[in-house]
Each structure stands twice: as C-alpha cells, then as structure tokens.
Amino acid sequence: EDQVTQSPEALRLQEGESSSLNCSYTVSGLRGLFWYRQDPGKGPEFLFTLYSAGEEKEKERLKATLTKKESFLHITAPKPEDSATYLCAVPSSGGYNKLIFGAGTRLAVHP
Amino acid sequence: EPEVTQTPSHQVTQMGQEVILRCVPISNHLYFYWYRQILGQKVEFLVSFYNNEISEKSEIFDDQFSVERPDGSNFTLKIRSTKLEDSAMYFCASSDLQNQPQHFGDGTRLSIL
Numbered sequence: 001e002d003q004v005t006q007s008p009e010a011l012r013l014q015e016g017e018s019s020s021l022n023c024s025y026t027v028s029g030l031r032g033l034f035w036y037r038q039d040p041g042k043g044p045e046f047l048f049t050l051y052s053a054g055e056e057k058e059k060e061r062l063k064a065t066l067t068k069k070e071s072f073l074h075i076t077a078p079k080p081e082d083s084a085t086y087l088c089a090v091p092s093s094g095g096y097n098k099l100i101f102g103a104g105t106r107l108a109v110h111p
Numbered sequence: 112e113p114e115v116t117q118t119p120s121h122q123v124t125q126m127g128q129e130v131i132l133r134c135v136p137i138s139n140h141l142y143f144y145w146y147r148q149i150l151g152q153k154v155e156f157l158v159s160f161y162n163n164e165i166s167e168k169s170e171i172f173d174d175q176f177s178v179e180r181p182d183g184s185n186f187t188l189k190i191r192s193t194k195l196e197d198s199a200m201y202f203c204a205s206s207d208l209q210n211q212p213q214h215f216g217d218g219t220r221l222s223i224l
Contacts, residue, residue: 031210043115043202043215044154087154096166097142097209101154 023088134203
C-alpha cells in the first residue's frame with residue numbers, strides 16, 4: 001500500500017538554527033516527490049519536485065534531496081517567516097495523478 | 112503568477128442541503144483535482160478530471176459527489192444531501208501535464224450544521 005510518513009510531527013527552532021525534515025515513502029515506481037508549504041487556513045503552496053534519487057533542488061533557505069526511500073527538506077538559518085507546515089506528497093502507484101500526502105511537519109521558528 | 116481561485120472561502124450549510132464549490136484553475140492547465148482536509152488530518156484525494164471526464168476517484172467520492180466543468184474556466188464540486196462528516200476544507204488543484212506539480216487554491220471551508 002502506498003504510504004508517506006513525515007517526521008518529526010512538530011519542530012521548534014530558534015532563528016538561525018538549521019535542521020532537516022524527513023519524508024519516507026513506500027510506493028511502486030516513484031513518479032515524483034513533491035514538497036509543499038501550507039500556512040494556516042491556506043492551501044498547499046508548491047515548493048519542489050524531485051524525480052530521481054540523488055536529485056537536489058534549492059530555493060532560498062530550503063534544499064530538498066531525494067534517495068530511493070526518503071526525502072529530506074533541509075532548512076538553513078531559518079527565519080520566523082519560514083514557520084509553516086511542510087507537506088510531502090507522491091503520486092500513487094496505481095493511479096493517474098492522485099497524490100498521497102504525509103501528515104506534515106509543523107515548523108515554528110522563534111526569534 | 113497564475114493561481115487557482117476558489118469561491119466561496121467559507122460555506123455554512125444545513126445538513127441535507129446541496130452545496131456547490133467553485134474553482135477557476137490556472138488557464139492553460141489540463142488536469143483538475145479536488146482534495147479535502149478534515150481539521151487536523153491529512154490532505155486526501157477525492158477526484159481527478161481530464162478531458163471532460165473523471166479519470167480517477169477515491170472511495171470517499173461516492174454518489175453524493177459530482178464534478179463538472181461547465182465552461183472553459185470553471186470547475187465545480189457538488190455535494191448532494193450534505194452530512195455532518197462532510198465538514199472540511201476542500202481544495203481545488205490543477206496541473207498542466209501528468210506527473211507535474213499540482214497547484215492548489217486556498218480552499219473552501221465547508222461547515223455542515
């Protein structure tokens with residue numbers, strides 16, 4: 001069964017304190033892994049797509065990496081405005097574009 | 112930057128009534144989706160739509176639900192005879208190709224009383 005598990009559930013950081021969020025997945029024939037940011041009361045905002053193991057993508061203080069079993073979202077020197085829930089999703093193995101989401105990591109960055 | 116827009120932002124309805132949630136996907140996108148997120152739970156897939164027909168639906172998407180693209184810009188989700196457990200955030204999304212990122216709207220909060 002397709003599954004996406006994210007850890008930790010919640011993470012509290014001081015401003016400038018770098019850390020990593022984990023997304024492990026179980027799916028046959030990975031057709032991409034997507035990272036989203038979700039602010040309270042808003043829809044998921046697309047951040048990155050990774051398609052193959054070893055691939056990396058960067059945007060400002062965020063860097064996403066992918067292995068055959070998991071993805072990491074590295075946050076370097078975070079700022080309070082990086083506080084949000086970060087979601088990971090993969091297309092299901094049996095379907096067209098149905099995305100399977102993880103439960104997310106709630107990140108709080110304090111000044 | 113193009114975006115997906117959803118209306119209304121909040122809908123309050125009595126149990127048993129019908130609701131229509133509306134979405135305007137990004138204009139050159141071909142694939143359209145509805146997801147929902149019950150408070151405190153994961154985002155879960157409802158249905159995908161391509162070439163004027165449903166391409167996939169989840170177990171949640173039963174006969175109570177229907178989708179339509181009534182014109183070249185709108186995409187709607189209709190829920191007939193709403194139940195208390197239909198209360199959730201409903202997100203519309205679109206993508207230009209298969210396996211490309213899905214872009215989400217800010218959702219409609221549906222509250223069933």
